[in-house]
Amino acid sequence: MSFIKHGVLLAAVFLLTQPTYAGDRDARRTAEAIEDTALADGWAYDFLRALSSQVGPRLAGTPAMARGLDFSEAQLKALSLDDVHREPFPMTAWLRGPESAAILDPAPQELVIAGLGGSIATPASGITAPIALFPRYADLLAAAPGSLSGKIAVVTERMTRAADSTNYRSVNPMRRAGPSEAAKRGAVAYLLRSLGTDSHRLAHAGALDYEPDVPRIPAAALSGPDADQLERLAANGNVRLKLVLRPRIDPNAHSANLVAEIKGRERPDEIVLIGAHLDSWDLGTGAVDDGIGVAIVTGAARLIQRLPVHPKRTLRLVLFGAEEMEFSGAAYAAAHASEAPHIVLAAESDFGIGPVERAAIPQGAAQTEFGHDLHRALRRLDAELDDAPALYSGSDVHPLHKLGVPLALLRQNGLTYFDIHHSADDTFDKVDPNALRQCVAAWAAFAYLAAENDIDFRKNTP
Amino acid sequence: MSFIKHGVLLAAVFLLTQPTYAGDRDARRTAEAIEDTALADGWAYDFLRALSSQVGPRLAGTPAMARGLDFSEAQLKALSLDDVHREPFPMTAWLRGPESAAILDPAPQELVIAGLGGSIATPASGITAPIALFPRYADLLAAAPGSLSGKIAVVTERMTRAADSTNYRSVNPMRRAGPSEAAKRGAVAYLLRSLGTDSHRLAHAGALDYEPDVPRIPAAALSGPDADQLERLAANGNVRLKLVLRPRIDPNAHSANLVAEIKGRERPDEIVLIGAHLDSWDLGTGAVDDGIGVAIVTGAARLIQRLPVHPKRTLRLVLFGAEEMEFSGAAYAAAHASEAPHIVLAAESDFGIGPVERAAIPQGAAQTEFGHDLHRALRRLDAELDDAPALYSGSDVHPLHKLGVPLALLRQNGLTYFDIHHSADDTFDKVDPNALRQCVAAWAAFAYLAAENDIDFRKNTP
Numbered sequence: 050m051s052f053i054k055h056g057v058l059l060a061a062v063f064l065l066t067q068p069t070y071a072g073d074r075d076a077r078r079t080a081e082a083i084e085d086t087a088l089a090d091g092w093a094y095d096f097l098r099a100l101s102s103q104v105g106p107r108l109a110g111t112p113a114m115a116r117g118l119d120f121s122e123a124q125l126k127a128l129s130l131d132d133v134h135r136e137p138f139p140m141t142a143w144l145r146g147p148e149s150a151a152i153l154d155p156a157p158q159e160l161v162i163a164g165l166g167g168s169i170a171t172p173a174s175g176i177t178a179p180i181a182l183f184p185r186y187a188d189l190l191a192a193a194p195g196s197l198s199g200k201i202a203v204v205t206e207r208m209t210r211a212a213d214s215t216n217y218r219s220v221n222p223m224r225r226a227g228p229s230e231a232a233k234r235g236a237v238a239y240l241l242r243s244l245g246t247d248s249h250r251l252a253h254a255g256a257l258d259y260e261p262d263v264p265r266i267p268a269a270a271l272s273g274p275d276a277d278q279l280e281r282l283a284a285n286g287n288v289r290l291k292l293v294l295r296p297r298i299d300p301n302a303h304s305a306n307l308v309a310e311i312k313g314r315e316r317p318d319e320i321v322l323i324g325a326h327l328d329s330w331d332l333g334t335g336a337v338d339d340g341i342g343v344a345i346v347t348g349a350a351r352l353i354q355r356l357p358v359h360p361k362r363t364l365r366l367v368l369f370g371a372e373e374m375e376f377s378g379a380a381y382a383a384a385h386a387s388e389a390p391h392i393v394l395a396a397e398s399d400f401g402i403g404p405v406e407r408a409a410i411p412q413g414a415a416q417t418e419f420g421h422d423l424h425r426a427l428r429r430l431d432a433e434l435d436d437a438p439a440l441y442s443g444s445d446v447h448p449l450h451k452l453g454v455p456l457a458l459l460r461q462n463g464l465t466y467f468d469i470h471h472s473a474d475d476t477f478d479k480v481d482p483n484a485l486r487q488c489v490a491a492w493a494a495f496a497y498l499a500a501e502n503d504i505d506f507r508k509n510t511p
Numbered sequence: 512m513s514f515i516k517h518g519v520l521l522a523a524v525f526l527l528t529q530p531t532y533a534g535d536r537d538a539r540r541t542a543e544a545i546e547d548t549a550l551a552d553g554w555a556y557d558f559l560r561a562l563s564s565q566v567g568p569r570l571a572g573t574p575a576m577a578r579g580l581d582f583s584e585a586q587l588k589a590l591s592l593d594d595v596h597r598e599p600f601p602m603t604a605w606l607r608g609p610e611s612a613a614i615l616d617p618a619p620q621e622l623v624i625a626g627l628g629g630s631i632a633t634p635a636s637g638i639t640a641p642i643a644l645f646p647r648y649a650d651l652l653a654a655a656p657g658s659l660s661g662k663i664a665v666v667t668e669r670m671t672r673a674a675d676s677t678n679y680r681s682v683n684p685m686r687r688a689g690p691s692e693a694a695k696r697g698a699v700a701y702l703l704r705s706l707g708t709d710s711h712r713l714a715h716a717g718a719l720d721y722e723p724d725v726p727r728i729p730a731a732a733l734s735g736p737d738a739d740q741l742e743r744l745a746a747n748g749n750v751r752l753k754l755v756l757r758p759r760i761d762p763n764a765h766s767a768n769l770v771a772e773i774k775g776r777e778r779p780d781e782i783v784l785i786g787a788h789l790d791s792w793d794l795g796t797g798a799v800d801d802g803i804g805v806a807i808v809t810g811a812a813r814l815i816q817r818l819p820v821h822p823k824r825t826l827r828l829v830l831f832g833a834e835e836m837e838f839s840g841a842a843y844a845a846a847h848a849s850e851a852p853h854i855v856l857a858a859e860s861d862f863g864i865g866p867v868e869r870a871a872i873p874q875g876a877a878q879t880e881f882g883h884d885l886h887r888a889l890r891r892l893d894a895e896l897d898d899a900p901a902l903y904s905g906s907d908v909h910p911l912h913k914l915g916v917p918l919a920l921l922r923q924n925g926l927t928y929f930d931i932h933h934s935a936d937d938t939f940d941k942v943d944p945n946a947l948r949q950c951v952a953a954w955a956a957f958a959y960l961a962a963e964n965d966i967d968f969r970k971n972t973p
Contacts, residue, residue, distance in 0.1 A: 105620035158567035250935035473712035
C-alpha cells in the first residue's frame, strides 16, 4: 500500500468517526476564543487577591460579610453587568467567641480546636469531664444509651484523601449528626477529628445539625495531630479535658445574595444560572472556599459580557450570601420559585483549588449538539464530559433543582482541597493561578454554550 | 592487555589506595553490630511517642518541664545507666500569656502570631498603631533613626529552604536583633515573618535578644500567610494593627540538666559527652525540637550500655534543660569548667527530622584510625565524614567548646525541618521512624568509637 493510499484511508476513517452533525460552528468558535482569552487572562486571580485581602474572611451575618457584599457589588458594577442588585434575606448567624480546650490529666497541654457552626456555648467556666474516645464513628453509634453519661465524646476517625468529594461526604455525618448522636448517649460535649486531609495543628470548621428533641451539647473539631494525641493518651489510661466554647447566636442577622445578569439577545426570559458563594468560614480568608468559585463564575461572566454579541439566553450570576450555614440557597429558591420554570440550567462552583477535570450536564444532554460542542471545548482544557447526568452541583442551587431546575456540574480535582477546607489555611497563597485560569476558561465556555443554545435541558429530566 | 593482567593491575591499585593501617578490628565490628541493632530497634521511637504525649510541651522553667525531667529521669534509671542525676540551675522563665493581633484598617481580620521568647508585654489594652512594612530586613536597617516613631515595624523577608542551617542562620538576626533595631528607629512594636519554610497559618516561636540601653518593645512572629496578607494590604495603602502580648517573666524560675553515664572500663576520667535538649517551645509538643535529639542520644547510650563490655572511656549523656532560652549550656559549662580538660569530645543532637548525612570531627581526626573507622561505619548508613572540622555542634555544648572541649557534629538533612521548627506543628506525627533509627545507629556508632578510642582530639585543635 502506498503512502498516498494509506493517507486516503486514514482520512476516510477520520471522517467516518466524526459526529454526524456539525454543531453550531460559530458558537463553537466563540467558545474556543473565550477559552483562549481566559487562559491568558489574570483578571480572576487579581480579583481573588483583592477579595481575600481587602475584605478577608466573610462569615455570613457579620459586618465582614457586609464588606464582602459592598466590595463585590462594586466589582460587578465596574464590569458593566446588567441589573446588579442584592436580594437580602434574614438568617441566624453563629458568631465564634473565645474558645479553648486543654488536656488536664494525665499530661496538661493545650489542644487546637474550632467550635462547630451552630454549636451552643459551654458555661463561661467551661466543661470539665473525662473523655470517651471512639476511633471510628460507627463505634460511637454502637454505644448504648446512657453509656456516655457525664463524658466528652471524642471521635477520631480519619478522612482519607480523594480527588472528589466522596470521602468528605462519607465522614460528614461525624460532624453533622455526631453531636446529637453523642448527646442521645448521655455525652456532655462532643469533639471530632477535623474533616480534613492535612496533618497540621489547624482545626477545620463546619456546621452541625442538632436533631430536634435531643439535648444540645457543645461541639468542636480537633486538629489532626491533637486527635492523634488524644488517641495515644486514651490508649494509656483515662483522659480528662476542659472545653470552653463561647459562641454567640444572632437570630436577627441578615445577609444577601448578590445578582447580576447578561441579558439574552433572543430569549432573555430563559436563564442560565451560574453561582458560587461569597460567604466563608471565619478562620481563613475565604480565598479558596469559595473565593475561587466567586472568581471563576464572575470571571466567566466578565468574558461573556465582553463579547461583541451577547448569547441568546440570559446568563445570570448569583453570588450566594450564606452557604456555609445553609441559608442562601433556600432563600434564593423561595424568592424565585415562580421563576424556576424559566431557569433552564443552574450550576455552582464550590470545590476549591484544582483544574476542571470532568463535567456533567442533565440526563441525555451529553448526546446532543450542545453536549458535543461542550465536550470539544472541555477537551481543549484536558477535561472530559461525563455521560452520567449531574445530580448535584452545590448546596445553593440544590433547592432550585428540587423545583425542577436542571443542573450542570464542573468537577475540579480536589486532591488537596481538604487539606485547607474550612481551616485557617484557606488563604490566597494556596490559589494556583494556572488552575484558576483553566477553571474560568471551562466555566466561560460552558456558560456561553448553554446560553447560546436552544436545548431544553428539562426534556429528559426525570 | 589480557583480562587477567587487567585484573591484577586493578587489585594492585586497590591495595595501594587502602589505608595503611587496619584500625581496631574489634571496635569496628562492635560499631557495625551496634548499627545493625539500632536499625532494627524501635526503642527510640517508642520513647519519643511517650515523651511527646505523656509529657507534651516542655517550656523551660515551667511545671511542664519539671514533668519532662521526672519522666526522663525515670527512663534513664530504667535503662540502668550510671549516676543518673539532675544538675539544677536558676533561670529567668518567659511564660506566654494571652496574645493576639488583628488588622483594624483597611480590612478588619485576625492575624496569627507567636510572641517571641523574652518579649516584654504590651499594655493589657494592647498597642494600636500604623505599620511600617519592610520586605527585607536590610530595608529596616537602612531606615533612619526616628523614622519609625509611633509605628509597628513589620519585616516580611522570607526564609528559603535548604538542607542545612545556613538560611536559618542568615535570617536569624531578623528575630534576635530586629526588635532592638526597630526600637532604635522609634518603633513601638515589632513583627517579623516567622523564620520557617512552610506556608501554614502557624507562627514560629523563638527567642529575641534585646540590646542593652535600647528601649524594649514587644515583638512577635507572624505566620507566613499573615505576612503575605500584610504585604498585599501595605502595597495598597495604610494598615493599622492592634497587638496584644501578655507574657509573664519569672526571674526566679529554675530548670535542670539531666545527666547519666556509662563508666569507662579503662579510663573512666576521660569523658565523651553526647547531649540534646529536653526543653521545648510551648506551642508544639517538642517531639522534633528536640525530642528527636533526646531520643537519639538516649537511644545511642542505651545500645552502648547493653554491650557486654563498656567502652574504655566514660560516655556521658546530658539532657539539657533550657536550650531555647539559652541557659542550660552556660550553666553546664560553669558547673563543669574544672572538668572541661577531661571532656575529650562533645556533641549535641538538635536538628530534627532527617537522617544523618554528614559528620564532622575535630581538626585532623578524619585522617586518623578513629576517623577511618567512623567513616566506614557512617558509610554503612549512607553518610559521609567531612575533612573539614566541626566548629559548632549545638548551643548547649558551645560554652564547653569555648573552654577548649573539641566538638563533633552529625549533620542531619534539614530540608523540611524549618517547616515545623518552633511551631505548633512540632508533633509526633512528623517523626520519621526510619530516619530516627538511622540517626540512633549513627550516633551510637560514633559515640562508641569515640569512647573506645585513645585518640587525643585536642592534639590538633587550634
